[in-house]
Structure formats: C-alpha cells, structure tokens
Amino acid sequence: xxxxxxxxxxxxxxxxxxxxxxxxxxxxxxxxxxxxxxxxxxxxxxxxxxxxxxxxxxxxxxxxxxxxxxxxxxxxxxxxxxxxxxxxxxxxxxxxxxxxxxxxxxxxxxxxxxxxxxxxxxxxxxxxxxxxxxxxxxxxxxxxxxxxxxxxxxxxxxxxxxxxxxxxxxxxxxxxxxxxxxxxxxxxxxxxxxxxxxxxxxxxxxxxxxxxxxxxxxxxxxxxxxxxxxxxxx
Numbered sequence: 001x002x003x004x005x006x007x008x009x010x011x012x013x014x015x016x017x018x019x020x021x022x023x024x025x026x027x028x029x030x031x032x033x034x035x036x037x038x039x040x041x042x043x044x045x046x047x048x049x050x051x052x053x054x055x056x057x058x059x060x061x062x063x064x065x066x067x068x069x070x071x072x073x074x075x076x077x078x079x080x081x082x083x084x085x086x087x088x089x090x091x092x093x094x095x096x097x098x099x100x101x102x103x104x105x106x107x108x109x110x111x112x113x114x115x116x117x118x119x120x121x122x123x124x125x126x127x128x129x130x131x132x133x134x135x136x137x138x139x140x141x142x143x144x145x146x147x148x149x150x151x152x153x154x155x156x157x158x159x160x161x162x163x164x165x166x167x168x169x170x171x172x173x174x175x176x177x178x179x180x181x182x183x184x185x186x187x188x189x190x191x192x193x194x195x196x197x198x199x200x201x202x203x204x205x206x207x208x209x210x211x212x213x214x215x216x217x218x219x220x221x222x223x224x225x226x227x228x229x230x231x232x233x234x
Contacts, residue, residue, distance in 0.1 A: 032134065034127035034142075036180035040089035042147065043121035044070035046107065052114040060119055067115065069104045082149040085123040093183040122146050126166065128180040137218035141166035141182065168217040172201035177218050 045065035048054030055064045062084055074087025090102050107115060124143040134140065143166050148158040158164055168176050173193040181187035188195055204216055 032129060035130045035133075036093060036128040036183050037095065038091050038093045038126045038128075038183040039120075040085075040123035040126065041070070041092050041102065041120060042072050042085035042087070042089045042123050043068065043119075044102075044104065045119040045121065046115050047117040047119065048114045049116040054115075054117070057117075060117065062121070065119065067105075067107055069107070069118075070102050083147055084121050085147045086149060089123040091126070091183055093180075123148065126183070128183065131178055137177070138165050138167065140177065140218070141168070167204045169200070169202055169204055169215055170217050172196060172217050174217070 043062075045060075045062070046067040046069050047060055047064075048066040050056055054066055055061070070090075072085070072088045072090055076082070076086060080086070092102070124145045124147075127142045127144075129140060129142065131140070143164055145158050145162045145164065146160060148160065148162070168182070173181060173188045173191070173196060175181040175188055175191040175193060179187050179191075181191065185195055
C-alpha cells in the first residue's frame with residue numbers, strides 16, 4: 001500500500017520496517033537472489049485527497065477507497081468471501097521481458113485531479129529461483145503471502161506473512177520447471193507451448209501434494225513444502 005510518496009504502510013496496519021529476519025534463531029542466514037519476481041495483484045484502489053473528502057493519510061482501508069480501478073473478476077457465488085483476494089489475482093512481473101497487463105477502469109477526466117493516492121491489494125509476491133541456485137524442485141517458486149485465501153474448507157493453512165513454496169500441477173507448461181515462464185507468458189510461446197487456460201494449470205494444495213505427488217509438474221524430494229513459522233527458508 002502506497003498512500004503517500006513519503007509514507008509506506010498497508011491495509012493490515014503492518015509496518016514494513018518490522019519485516020525481515022535477523023533474529024538469533026539458530027539459523028545461519030544465506031541469501032540467494034531470485035531470477036525473477038512477480039506480484040499477484042487482486043485490486044487497485046484509488047483515494048481522493050483529504051480536501052476532496054478522502055480518508056486521512058494512513059487510514060486507508062478496502063472499504064473507504066474512493067474508486068476501484070481494478071478488481072480481479074470473481075466467479076464465486078454471491079455471499080461467498082475468502083478475503084480481499086477471494087476472486088483471484090493477476091500475475092504481474094516486476095522486471096524483465098514484456099510484463100502482464102490488466103484492464104484498468106479509468107477515472108473520469110473531470111475528477112482525476114481529486115485523487116492523490118493509490119493502493120495495491122496483493123495476494124503474494126512470488127519469486128523464481130534458477131535451478132543452478134536451488135536444485136530442489138520444491139523451491140523453484142516461493143511465495144510471500146500477504147492476502148491469502150481464508151476459509152475453513154480450503155486446502156490451505158497459509159496466513160499472512162508465511163513463506164511457502166508454489167508447486168505447479170503437471171498440466172502446466174513444462175517450461176515452468178526451468179524458466180520464469182509462469183511470470184512471462186511470452187516465454188511459454190517462445191518454447192512452442194500453448195498458454196494455459198481454465199483451472200488445469202494451478203498450484204497444488206497441500207493435501208493434494210501429500211496424497212498425490214504424481215500430480216506435480218516436477219518430482220519433489222522433500223516431504224514438506226511449507227516451513228514452521230519460526231523457521232527461515234534459507
């Protein structure tokens with residue numbers, strides 16, 4: 001969430017200055033640079049200035065946004081809510097080849113000067129690691145969850161702030177295994193593969209991974225794909 005050019009906060013009230021490790025937890029931290037990074041964008045919100053009736057700086061929420069410029073279309077039935085990203089998210093690569101695109105609802109020209117802040121509702125930041133750096137297939141893609149789906153009957157126990165791996169189903173393009181093509185659709189086409197459609201290419205849930213590992217795109221040698229919350233990944 002970027003409500004002001006000099007102030008960094010978010011809709012959950014977390015201070016990013018508190019992020020990071022550095023704790024004396026018995027682990028020797030080892031840092032590896034990902035080859036590609038993306039964000040999974042759920043909503044793009046716009047806020048009017050305080051003078052035009054917008055919320056005070058630092059008090060922005062999902063409910064007091066003045067305008068919704070983008071919201072990932074949801075196929076969920078009315079009344080079903082899995083959180084701010086319940087409808088899904090668009091994968092937007094942050095650097096590299098041609099990035100993903102979203103269709104933004106334009107603010108009327110006569111009102112655009114009334115707005116002074118935008119807010120990003122992000123499901124997670126996703127990181128792709130080169131197989132030469134991370135040989136283990138289970139860690140090819142790693143997510144930092146910000147707004148995970150929430151619901152008792154969902155195949156997940158992920159909460160905000162968790163770092164976990166993303167295991168793709170075998171129906172996904174084979175190039176996911178050794179490139180960042182999950183972030184860059186043109187890489188899929190360059191490999192002569194069709195773009196994934198529908199629900200065939202999605203990450204495996206934890207229960208599915210443990211009960212049917214043959215459904216994963218790559219063979220996995222570890223038995224867990226999520227760390228305890230008091231552990232570090234590397």
